[in-house]
Amino acid sequence: MWKTAKKNTLPELLRLTDPGVREQLEALPGSKVLIGLGTDGQPVCVDLDAESPHVLVCSASGGGTSTTLRTLAAQLLHHGAHALVLDLKRVSQQWARGLPTVTYCRDIADIHDALVGLRAELKRRRCHVVGCVGV
Template structure:
């Protein structure tokens, strides 16, 4: 299929883009526009209950988490944003439907609470019409998992489970989240010991978003999409989006912190 020239940046303020995003059905978010001119989106309800984002440092994963989470928030979702750097998602602190946690103790407690919320939702047995969708956005997930494991060891008692209850809660959200309208956007690579390893990616993440990846990362996380791409585009915001057995080179939507806060607190305001 013929490729088209994409802009080096696909800003939320670009002509007609905001309208295109706002016209999407509930549960669907625009990832970006492919080099074939196709709108590439993720559908949490029928295609991909969770999203895996995996990039090298500076590859745009934080921007991707912000854009996707903001779109679901605009549709009425709530969000739990886990931000171990404490400064990557300051936009989240300004929004009433977002719980932002940065320090590891707060992240641990939030995930333990998530386990209780997941159980409550599952007990509703599908009667979730009045329950808002919950997005769990995990930035720097591999670092977060390591810190959670170490944190649990500092006060784990003899009869306590070996696995951190926070890590167990995240794993349960991945396996049972679809039935409870709980969806994880996971920035990182599934840990070899936590979350079941890369097999989790194949079973639970039907949408995998990759940038600045190695050949080994591609073979582990996107084997269904065929050979490793021969060349990666160096433009900021350019990703390979793998869905089922297809891959799309995609320029992602860029939403700044200000874009998100203005959009979600004053939906009638014009684009900045």
């Protein structure tokens, strides 16, 4: 007979009003975003400067991706970041509409133009770093 260890369960929902959460958020440097709390109550963070500048959020419909992305974006916007929000569904990220440091696109043409602009900006930054000539 197999013995199984008791699984640690994570809380289903983490709120800013939960004890200690706001304090933990305020203590983080601007490059870190709080993903959640571990089973031991310690913050689980990603440092976008020291670890990786990328975060992948993936789940089935209704799995919380929109809420997770909104939470991550809110933390970064609080520290002066700019966000590009592409909301093809037109309802998933309405919180972003009208915010001063957010470019919010929901139409195919606007999303296309934003991605073309993003490509140009990434190319400009890459050339600035590696010194492109005649590109």
